[in-house]
Amino acid sequence: MYYLSTRNSNCKVTAAQAIAQGISREGGLFVPENLPKISLDDISAMLGTSYNDKAKTVLSKFLTDFTEEELNYCVDSAYTDKKFDTANISEIAKVGEQAYLLELWHGPTCAFKDMALQLLPYLLTTSAKKTAPDKEIVVLVATSGDTGKAALEGFKDVPKTKMLVFYPEHGVSNMQKLQMTTQEGSNVSVCAIKGNFDDAQSGVKKIFTDPVIAEELKKNNQMFSSANSINWGRLVPQIVYYIAAYATMVERDEIKLGDKLNVCVPTGNFGNILAAYYAKNMGLPIGKLICASNKNKVLTDFISTGVYDKNREFYATASPSMDILISSNLERLLYDLCGRDDKVISDWFAKLSKDGKYQVGADVKAKLQSDFYGGFCDDGATRETIGETFKKFGYLCDTHTAVAVKVYNDYCAKTGDTTKTIIASTASPYKFTENVLKSITKEQLPSDDFAQVEMLESLSKMTPPESLLALKNKKVRFNDSITKDQMVDKVKEMLQ
Numbered sequence: 472m473y474y475l476s477t478r479n480s481n482c483k484v485t486a487a488q489a490i491a492q493g494i495s496r497e498g499g500l501f502v503p504e505n506l507p508k509i510s511l512d513d514i515s516a517m518l519g520t521s522y523n524d525k526a527k528t529v530l531s532k533f534l535t536d537f538t539e540e541e542l543n544y545c546v547d548s549a550y551t552d553k554k555f556d557t558a559n560i561s562e563i564a565k566v567g568e569q570a571y572l573l574e575l576w577h578g579p580t581c582a583f584k585d586m587a588l589q590l591l592p593y594l595l596t597t598s599a600k601k602t603a604p605d606k607e608i609v610v611l612v613a614t615s616g617d618t619g620k621a622a623l624e625g626f627k628d629v630p631k632t633k634m635l636v637f638y639p640e641h642g643v644s645n646m647q648k649l650q651m652t653t654q655e656g657s658n659v660s661v662c663a664i665k666g667n668f669d670d671a672q673s674g675v676k677k678i679f680t681d682p683v684i685a686e687e688l689k690k691n692n693q694m695f696s697s698a699n700s701i702n703w704g705r706l707v708p709q710i711v712y713y714i715a716a717y718a719t720m721v722e723r724d725e726i727k728l729g730d731k732l733n734v735c736v737p738t739g740n741f742g743n744i745l746a747a748y749y750a751k752n753m754g755l756p757i758g759k760l761i762c763a764s765n766k767n768k769v770l771t772d773f774i775s776t777g778v779y780d781k782n783r784e785f786y787a788t789a790s791p792s793m794d795i796l797i798s799s800n801l802e803r804l805l806y807d808l809c810g811r812d813d814k815v816i817s818d819w820f821a822k823l824s825k826d827g828k829y830q831v832g833a834d835v836k837a838k839l840q841s842d843f844y845g846g847f848c849d850d851g852a853t854r855e856t857i858g859e860t861f862k863k864f865g866y867l868c869d870t871h872t873a874v875a876v877k878v879y880n881d882y883c884a885k886t887g888d889t890t891k892t893i894i895a896s897t898a899s900p901y902k903f904t905e906n907v908l909k910s911i912t913k914e915q916l917p918s919d920d921f922a923q924v925e926m927l928e929s930l931s932k933m934t935p936p937e938s939l940l941a942l943k944n945k946k947v948r949f950n951d952s953i954t955k956d957q958m959v960d961k962v963k964e965m966l967q
């Protein structure tokens with residue numbers, strides 16, 4: 472099976488090339504030429520098997536240039552109970568008559584990004600072995616919090632890789648900062664930027680195309696790659712958990728094989744919900760895809776009007792991993808919806824970078840609305856939802872997941888749809904302790920992060936993740952803070 476670039480249909484590459492390269496040269500994203508199918512018989516054959524076996528079945532349909540041994544190695548190295556706190560890898564909790572929370576945060580960094588970023592280093596090194604043998608892979612990441620830590624955990628001590636993460640000095644939560652500055656591993660490092668996330672991101676982008684750095688890489692037999700969700704290697708592991716969740720729902724007699732499920736996803740860069748769309752188009756019985764946004768509601772507006780407009784005020788919210796005005800993976804969906812026309816996509820995305828806006832035609836808008844429902848909620852409603860869900864079901868959700876729960880409730884009230892629904896639960900509540908605490912108690916909060924964790928534990932009786940508790944006694948290894956002009960030198964230093 473081959474992959475095409477969304478901005479140049481003549482660019483055709485293997486899965487290994489798509490993953491090693493990350494992004495196509497003209498800026499397009501790689502998508503499968505033909506989406507493989509998953510039949511009810513395939514799902515029936517999965518029943519009772521482990522998460523890893525389910526993952527191998529799904530991945531083998533996409534990564535056709537990987538051998539069975541290679542896939543086994545990648546999957547079994549990534550998804551183990553040494554790294555995930557449950558042998559099931561993800562869990563499903565029932566909250567209410569028709570709603571099920573798919574907990575995707577049982578990995579080492581307590582956010583759903585582990586589901587992809589634990590696997591990506593193995594996919595990437597295996598891909599590089601096929602396409603650029605002997606090269607060392609250098610991964611640069613600009614992060615607003617969750618991606619950086621998940622990538623560091625995924626790549627730490629992985630042979631023939633090096634990683635450097637830049638984060639905005641004042642743009643991440645205390646817990647997120649501590650997670651990164653105490654990171655272990657001989658091949659990884661972390662550096663704060665005196666600036667915001669955009670400064671970090673534009674700095675990294677510039678380094679990717681710096682001719683002096685390119686020369687240096689060649690000399691050292693190294694290559695750059697991306698751990699960002701534009702890399703196909705981050706998207707494909709996410710298709711797995713929707714198919715696995717469907718199978719689990721059948722195994723538990725919550726649905727019958729063939730019944731439809733809706734899916735609701737708290738959305739930022741559109742990677743997670745796009746994976747559900749792909750699962751649906753492979754043949755998984757999925758009904759509506761409910762796209763939940765916070766106050767940065769570009770996607771809600773786009774789904775209702777067909778106009779994508781990023782020219783608007785940016786809000787820093789209680790669900791920071793969804794504070795995004797350009798959802799990169801939307802490009803892959805639109806490529807499908809416009810009939811896979813690379814000219815149309817190139818035109819829209821040129822408009823987006825020039826004017827910050829584009830408009831799709833009536834046909835694309837109609838297709839969009841038949842698959843997707845868009846909704847949003849603000850921080851007030853997010854906190855109320857955390858409080859209500861806790862009171863009603865004894866279930867504690869994080870701020871991102873709460874946005875999805877609220878939008879799901881609104882969707883049900885508005886449409887009367889009673890289809891059973893999987894809601895993606897994307898982070899442990901302990902990662903956003905302060906806002907979660909404020910949602911369930913009016914008491915004064917202690918200022919120390921770990922005292923807050925203790926308070927949340929005593930109120931909720933929910934055990935905090937070991938990996939977050941362990942941070943308390945970890946040594947800070949990285950306290951460099953540099954200006955964005957010093958980023959190039961920092962990269963040169965780590966290449967040696």
Ligand SMILES: *Cc1c(COP(=O)(O)O)cnc(C)c1O
Pocket residue numbers: 582583584617618700737738739740741742743744792793871872897898
């Ligand atoms: C990244 C992230 C999201 C958004 O996911 P996308 O794939 O970017 O849409 C939602 N919740 C949490 C906790 C995240 O870390």
